[in-house]
Amino acid sequence: MQITDYVNTLGLDLKQRYGEKVHKLTLHGNFSCPNRDGTLGRGGCTFCNVAAFADESQAHQSIQSQLALRAQEVSHKAKKYLAYFQAYTTTYAEIEQLSHLYKQATEANNIVGICVGTRPDCVSDEVLNLLSSYLFQGYEVWLELGLQSANDKTLKRINRGHGFNEYHQICIKARALGIKVCTHLILGLPKEDDLDYQQTLEKVIDTGTDGLKLHPLHVVRGATMEKSWRAGRLCTLSLEEYSQAAVSLIRHTPMDIVFHRISATAKADELLSPLWCEKRWPVQNRMGKLMSILGGQESAL
Template sequence: MTKPYRLYSEALKQQFGCRVHKISIDAGFACPNRGGSRQQPGCLFCDPQGSGASGIARRLSIAGQLEQGKEVMRRKYRASRFIAYFQPFSNTFGPVERLRHCYEEALAVADVVGLAIGTRPDCVAEPVLALLAELQRRTDLWLELGLQSCHDRTLAFLRRGHDYGCFLDAVARVRRYGVRLCVHVILGLPGESRDEMLQLADEMARLHVDGIKIHLLHVLRGTALGDLYEQGAIRVLEQEAYVQLAVDFLERLQPDTLIQRLTGDGPRETLLAPLWSLNKWEVLNAIEQEMARRGSLQGCRCRYR
């Protein structure tokens, strides 16, 4: 069945002729916004273990983590090719020599056909971009930048440690090196109106990003955001409100932007809210049903086509 949006996993299947899955790995990188040079406590929502850290066997080498992940992905999804996803913390925050060693170790593992490198807009120095551009010439490479919001008020509240101007500068430099870019955004952030969230969609369309990950705001125990939630200081979206917002967002993107994520699912053991997000397939099905009800497609209301 054809999706009403451009699904990244389907694009990978067409490119490689088989199922391709990401394997999250922890290469031991730190974050400048968390115990780094700024001596900041980190982003308000950040998991103490780092994004996506649940289930990663940190005791293993990069190659070891990939080999273990391959077994799981083959068994669960019948995947035959894999992308090494450098996920927790800021995976371009370090000397270029160390970055090269880590990325090359991953690429040396059999059946690894690409790299996805998660980081921040303030961690993409020119030497790093030059390395990524070199690697992209011989593998399927994506740079993933966490943005979350285009509104400086919200970024300050989230303790991101950078403003939207920093992100725009990073995008311009990434483009000069020809590196493919996936941007992470969050819907339902405290204090943001529907119109402000859709301004973010318009900005992603204006920039014509290659890929996007749309997350819903989920609250984890042990985070500063979790403390605020338990104090009753913030609220999260209900499922129906998120579904409507996600469809509105998709309609405003460029038609060819690859959708790498459409919801978020925090670790079950630490998730405070919204608990409905644990039913990931129910949420995804509801988004598709709403698009069918509207007769809409990704990009049908894009202002920058």
């Protein structure tokens, strides 16, 4: 049995709609973040070190060059692509700069859509209007919002710099314009448990979302959390703990919500804990076995 037997994945959804496999190509637009540059704070969210997942060497390469390289790497897998602005806060710039970068991406060969990863407090009406303009040009548009938790106490604890309300408002505005929203959630944040995860999921579903990304908390080098972890004040989830928690959320998620990711990895040279996050297959295999017993998303139960 495959994970798509239990989960409505983005890959499956895209293949059904486009008639062939569509691959995400990650881009680095050399953005910053208001929680790093002093606008909101310094040091970023306590869990954050972008180098743990992004290739910083791409930062000064042109969008066209990055797309060409990424497409070449996956040319044996797909011929159509989504351009994914991933690193940092990819709506955090003047609207003219955003328009220039997004236009370069959408005009590249075989691009069928654009995905932008950002914070809920960095999406202005101008940005939403710009993104919605690509819908009228026939492109697919995903706004990936880093929420992490719907618990405002947790968001303050991890120095997120915004609350659930900012997410709620932007999510409603974006979807009203036809922009698809993918919500990022982290399991294993300090002082959170299964009840917190379930309450976050319920609030996200009640608000309305089109996609979800689930992510185990990573402790990576250079993040503020590294100090707490080394001092023994922070524990991360075991593979089994994460698998059970993530499967529980998946089973309570309506089938029309697409999962862009059900777990995540970090670069081995940056990752401190949990070490099982170096590889993707052990956790996916365990989650698959659990779902074969318990069932997958709601309509598949």
